[in-house]
Amino acid sequence: MEIDYFMLLEIGIGDAYGAGFEFSPYEKIKAHNSLTSYQSHELGIPAxxxxxxxxxxxxISELLIDKTDWNRQNIANKFVQCFKRDPREGYSKGFYYFLKSIKDGREFLEKINPESTRNGAAMRAAPLGIIKDIDDLLAMSEIQASLTHNTEIGIKSSQAVSLAAHFFVYNIGSKNVLFDFIGEYTNFKWNNKWEGEVACCGEETVNALLTVLDQSNSLKDVLINSVAFGGDVDTVAAVGLGIANLSSEFEKELPNFLFNDLENNTFGREYLKEVGSQLLSLKA
Ligand SMILES: [Mg+2]
Structure with a gap:
């Protein structure tokens, strides 16, 4: 199977594949990271x-598609709306209970502690790659990050992910110059030789992502290499697959179960395809 949908479906597939291995023991990774089935997670995430x-x-995609004014209040409203309409596990415990406890975007902004350096701003930033103007992209990526991750690494990790998607959406160059492109526009020294477990940290997540994109030549490798690190691997796999599928340099064949066994409730597979196609129509 080749997936030719735009970004959201691929993020969903990478996320669901990685979610079964998030902070799992290496024995589980060794035994099951072979692209034969989705894995359930011990903490209650079904396969x-x-x-x-x-x-x-x-x-983020729905805000872009609706051409919503890009301000903190509107973004907060949407984060809360998306959670409340379809509450699910997989958020950090603290953020999950925070989202449960508040009623709207105003309360979100009033009560959030936005000083996180973790990878939450980066994990949602790939759809911003559709923004053609790089100054706009950097500014919008910073604003969305600032709601929850108003720190240097929170903001730069978000920008790095948006830029990586942009690089392939707009065909800036071959993937071996992606690392320099991102370093230049974020003015930050990333590492694309990452080894070992990935913490929930924005910097490590981007380092793992850039390593996976550099070292993989197929979408299969993107998934397997993302999970093989151990740690917060669903984020690396989600963003990695969403971005790699935009580039012709990755061999695209994937096993069918990734598509067929992906959840397909109201906001599942078909919804991801629909939002992806609407997002693609914004390409300038
Ligand atoms: Mg996750």
């Missing part, structure tokens, strides 16, 4: 279900 990475990427 084939996506998590926060996809839900928050949907939020």
């Amino acid at each position: 084939g279900n996506y998590t926060d990475d996809t839900q928050m990427s949907l939020a």
